[in-house]
Amino acid sequence: MDDTMKGRSGPEIITVTDDRLIPVVAALMNLTESWKSELNKGAVSLPMAVQIGKKLNHERQQALLEFWEDARLPDKYMSRALHGFAGNMPEWAVHQVIRIYRLTEKIKASIVMLNDLMERFDALYERFEHEFWEGEWPGSEEELEAYLDKLEAEFQELYRQASDEKKSYNRHYGDSSSDSARDSARAAGPRGQVSFPTVIGASDNASPKELKQRYRTLMKKLHPDHGGSAYLFDWVKQAHDSYMQGQSKL
Known part of the structure; x- marks a missing residue:
């Protein structure tokens, strides 16, 4: 497949022979000039541009562009919008x-x-x-x-x-303040009102292995980097630390 690219000294001809790259180049060549401009500006990622050129004709590309310019969606939503447009x-x-x-x-x-x-x-x-x-x-x-x-x-x-x-x-x-989170965590200790197993959704007679597994799973879901709640993440961590301190004294 030959692809023509404009350089400073005139058109440059590039021949693509790698079978893995041919569909990528074909998809990029199918992009409208507007989408190529957005790609060159870095406003849309290369993988997303490839999918747009691969799945949409020029008419649907223009409709998606207007949709995207209005909403300015990140890639995690843009892939869903693209799927919707590709399915008419x-x-x-x-x-x-x-x-x-x-x-x-x-x-x-x-x-x-x-x-x-x-x-x-x-x-x-x-x-x-x-x-x-x-x-x-x-x-x-x-x-x-x-x-x-x-x-x-x-x-x-x-x-x-x-x-x-x-x-x-x-x-x-308690409320969502840091002090309240710490107070609640202390209350979740062995002699508090709420046991640590209850906090993580386990029974009070759960095995240490089950508690550890439930705690790790919950902390992954609660982590702010994964869209979780910083307050709840801190609350459960404090409850865990308090519980472990109590266990070490037994």
Whole structure:
């Protein structure tokens, strides 16, 4: 495959012979001039540009560009928007899908310690993801709108319940300040009101191995770098440290 690139001294011909690169070059050559400009400016990543050129014709590329310029989505959402446009999903529906994805992140941060709600969230989210990527949603816009509205309402209800649970939790164990987190952690010690196993969702007679595994899993979910809550991360860590100090004195 020959690709022509403009250099300072005129067009430069580059021949691509590597089978792994040919689809990449073909995708980049299929980009509209507007998307090529965004790529050259570094406004869109190279992997994303390749996917755009690979999956969309010029008309859909222009529609996606207008959508992207309006929303300026990061790649984690942009890949979903691209999938929607590639599947000829209406633009309003893509907007709603992105809104639902953003809502799910808020919900996950709110319910990570609420086991029952987390199980319901995981089941709903897995169904949402599967149906979106596999194109299993209704074909007509009227049915699609009703379905997405129902799906978003289910997530909103989970978020409402999580907010209510969190308010109740804070009333019992303190507010979200650092001092309160430390006080609550101390209360979670062996002689406190709330045991460490209870804090991490384990039974009081759980084995040390089970406690360690549950603690590590929970801390990964709570870590701020993974979209978790800094307050809850600190709270659980303090509870763990207090518990371990108590165990060492036994």
